[in-house]
Amino acid sequence: MKKRSALIIIFTLIVGLSGLSSKTFAETAKNNYRLYCSQCHGLTGNGEGIDKPTMGVAPKIHNNAEEMIKLKDADIYTVTAQGGASVTKSALMPPWEGVMSEAEIKDMVKYLRELCNCTEK
Amino acid sequence: MKMTKLTCLILFSLALTLPVRIAAAGDGKTIIEKNNCGTCHKMEGPAAKTFAEALSRKAPDLFYAGSKFQEEFLVEFSQKPYQIRPAGTLYLNHVKTVDGVDRIQDPPLCASRLSKEDAVLASKYLMTLKDPDMKIGVYKPGASFFKIGAKMIFTKSVACIGCHQVKKRGKIVGGTSGSSLYNAGSRLNGDWLSSYIRNPHYWDPMSPMPKWDLGEHAWMQLTNYIMEMKE
Structure with missing residues (x-):
């Protein structure tokens, strides 16, 4: 009985403390997109973000189904997590794995699929 | 005996300057409060932790201003502010899609227009707002690099x-x-x-x-x- 109570206390503590992390991960993928991606890829995902004009390489157009259909979900995950340089693309696309959690990046892949209204081939 | 006199003199001089320093920082705090800097800037931590909190931020946090800025800059800026962030504190609040292209929509400028005297006192106070955990001496001014x-x-x-x-x-x-x-x-x-x-x-x-x-x-x-x- 005592063992059971101790386990309940430990479980409660773990759940409670996880809520005290530096960032509340209740943010939706759309909010993350607006915060981390829209400055280059545009608020609507059309690649016309405010930072685009000075970029040597045009940002990916996320609402373009013809282009996005060519990408595998796993590739989108890798580029989002590890940045463009990890797949020999532009380093202007930074790595987000230290900023967004694995779950958030997975949600981001789903959100990009919503933007293009497409799935991988 | 001479040393004792000298020590007394030093202590006396320090005692004279200390209240002035404390008063300066205290006056600076009053100036910041009177000018409602806290309406836009967070003067106390913690920083925003949610998307909604980040969106509601009107100006950069100042509760670690003493760690972040150089005092001379604060003195100048608080008298005559200019746009440091072309798209405002958070671009999301100042960007609109116009004809399919995202454009910056005139982000507001800091309203501070302190007199030189007030700017000096306010900056002195801001420089006391430090993060005690920040490593000091990491940056070596003038060090050669590639x-x-x-x-x-x-x-x-x-x-x-x-x-x-x-x-x-x-x-x-x-x-x-x-x-x-x-x-x-x-x-x-x-x-x-x-x-x-x-x-x-x-x-x-x-x-x-x-x-x-x-x-x-x-x-x-x-x-x-x-x-x-x-x-």
Whole structure:
């Protein structure tokens, strides 16, 4: 009985403390997109973000189904997590794995699929 | 006996200046409160931790101003502010899609117009707002570094220029979502910059800045390179 109570206390503590992390991960993928991606890829995902004009390489157009259909979900995950340089693309696309959690990046892949209204081939 | 007199004299002089210093910082706090700086700036931590909190932020947090800024900059800026972030504190609040292209919509300018005297006192107070955990002495002003390598990091491998404006042959170039850096060396504390570029989310959990995994040498090069940008 005592063992059971101790386990309940430990479980409660773990759940409670996880809520005290530096960032509340209740943010939706759309909010993350607006915060981390829209400055280059545009608020609507059309690649016309405010930072685009000075970029040597045009940002990916996320609402373009013809282009996005060519990408595998796993590739989108890798580029989002590890940045463009990890797949020999532009380093202007930074790595987000230290900023967004694995779950958030997975949600981001789903959100990009919503933007293009497409799935991988 | 002579030493005792000298010690007394030193202590007396210190005693005279100490209340003045405390009064200066105290007066500065009053000036900041009277001018409602806290309406836009967070004067106490913690920093925003949710998307909604980040959106509601009107101006940069000042509760660690003493770690982040140089005092001379604060004195000048609080008298005559200018736009450091071309798209405002958070670009999301000042960007609209017009004809399919995102455009910056006149972000508001800091309303501070302090007199020189008030600016000096307010800045003195702001410089007391420090993060006790920030490492001091990491940035070595004037230390030699490989400028071409640092420039490569800034423009290519980390591509800071994608979001931050700098000056290139007198012309402003670079992205507009981040803070401009062409006068970073006369605005920021090098130790703070060094800490921020390594881990922006320590200072601001909702910073839109990515986190890179660079070696110590590269971080120092980047810090030195940015701190050399002065006006």
